[in-house]
Amino acid sequence: MLLVLTATANEMRAAFPAAPAVGQGGTAGYEIGGRAVLLGVTGVGLLNTALCAGQWLVRPDVDGVVDLGIAGGYDLGGTPMGAICFAGAEVWPEYGLLDAHGAADPMGLGFAQAETGGGKVWNRLELSPERDAERMGLVLGDGWGRATGVTVSGVTGTRERADRLRLSCDGHMENMEGFAAAYAAALRGLPFLEVRTISNLVGSREPGDWNLKGALRSLHGAANTLFAA
Template sequence: MTATANEMRAAFPGGPVPAQGGTAAYELGGHALLLAVSGVGLVNTALMAGWLLGRADVAGAVNLGIAGGYDLQRTPLLRACFAEGEVWPEYGLLGADGLADARGIGFAQGRVRGEQVWDRLELSPREDAEAMNLGLGADWTPVTGVTVSGVSGTPERAALLREARGGGMESMEGFGLAYAAALAGKPFLEVRTISNLAGSRGAGDWDLKGALRALAGATATLFAAQSGACPATSNLT
């Protein structure tokens, strides 16, 4: 799943590009894939994820795309990153400092493996990659993903999310698909390339075209033929 058609086109050069809300079958490296473009944001992602992960022929979920990086020393422009955890920092009781207390309204979002989910999901990318027979790049950076409804528009906002939530990369979709996959009991991976410094509008802190090109390389590594690759009857969305 990607949020946009541009990300799908970049991730799978020459492959089909489904319309938003649609899917297309594709095979890469022996993996039977179901490509899906969700549309931008948590609502679009959750709607699409609920439908797709309810299918009996979907074995797992991979969220691909580009992201803002909170620290370009750790995650330089174009670097491929994968999520070790996902945070939704806007869930809960919003305070004057711009942060939400996830327990402030007294309602957890739900339970995953018997544990309450508030604003954070811990992920198992290496184990889930192995379960889906996918390959993580040796030079990829593990980070905490921060999923927002409005992207950071100032350095101050980006710094707040980096420091208070341990953020490594910022997107608008990751938590939604991660949570849906966890509820469905299916493996999940989120892999993104860094397109910009979160919170900066300076041209020198952006390389959108380069990040899209880098996404193709990351996808090729992820779905390279592995021993015992998923059979054609088992789709990864």
């Protein structure tokens, strides 16, 4: 059975409008195309996601993790609003020794977060979305973009910081949960897939650089495609 995560109830409702209502920290069984899944709403942020994923992944019947949601795009030319992206890597740029500009050296403390089958985990997880989608019987849509996710504890509020993160992480989309979900799956040795739709330009507070409703509509289409098989 797949564990399907979103950060908020709104994202879960957008992805699966016919599913039972799920509140923060809650789960619900659901059937999609004849297959049983477990829907879970973690709450926003790394901490909520890690706590919930750690709790739910002790279930012996969970054999894969899917993380769905919206994200900001660092460059709307490459990741336009409404675009659907799947993560080829996740970076947590706040782990490590911080310098005066808030950039972190992940090895500066000398402690890796963990060691998995892929080696030591510092602040970056390389993912295998095509392979893991196939393992879980999921369909990646034509035209979906492969992107590096940057997971932050606080939403980037300036273009200057957005540019620093984009360059230092080789990042394409910003979120607040992806690294935690991917890390939890890696510790269990489970296949993992993260799919997000672009809702805004990272660092901008201008209304014209945001389209949450459009991103949620795209999320519904993404979920339909994923489970088409």
